[in-house]
Amino acid sequence: MPVYSFYVFDRHCTCVYYANFSGKSPRPGPTTLPNVYRPALTIAPPPSTLGLTLPSSSSASTLGPQQRRDSLMPEAPWERNSVAGSVVVAQAGGSPGIDAPTAGDEQRDEGKGGGLAFDEEAKLVYGIILSLRNMVKKLSGKEDDTFHSFSTSAYKLHYLYTSTSTHLVLVTTPMQESLRFVLRQIYTGPYLDHVVRNPVVGMDSQVSGKGIDNDAFRIAVEKILGPL
DSSP states (O other), rough: OOEEEEEEETTOOOOEEEEEOOOOOOOOOOEEEEEEEEOBBBBOGGGGGGGGOOOOHHHHHHHHHHHHHHHSOOOTTTTGGGOOOOOOOOBTSSTTTTOOOOHHHHHHIIIIIIIOOHHHHHHHHHHHHHHHHHHHHHHOTTOOOOOEEESSOEEEEEEOOOTOEEEEEEEEOOOOOOHHHHHHHHIIIIIIIIIOOOTTTTTTTHHHOSSOOOOOHHHHHHHHHOOO
């Protein structure tokens, strides 16, 4: 799959939406807004640690795969609204007997190659965008000039800046053709329909204190980017 990840930054330079298509879920940082992306998932512990009773072998054999799974673990709060293709197992810290990771655990995980926290990753992505935009403006001498994409040996970053100071960023494989038209399609379609024209969705992250909390927008984005 050529698409790795997709970011939306608002006019406050804050990441308000993130979708990952590489199968890896980033860990949230201290400044990560709620609802920016789906919570990180972990493998559920054995049912005995949750205080649940295992069904007998005779009754388990009569249950279907989905019924057996539901009988062994509690339903995650977002599982009922999960997008097709997403496998929900359990939420870290969301079930009895599962301890939420502490700051010390996060530091040890990062030292073992766990990678950057999401808020740090988002800051680096926006920093690259800001630096390239300033460089392009100085070289061209035009305030409205901007870059469309850049690539390295590992990835290609596609960029769209809108009149509302919204930044749409798509990260793909380095050999991918320009997908700027896809970013424009997302902005003029799902973003305007489910975010801008939706009075329930807060447009200002500094006022709402959270990211884009809209399942319809997330589903529409995944339908567009998923097949790429």
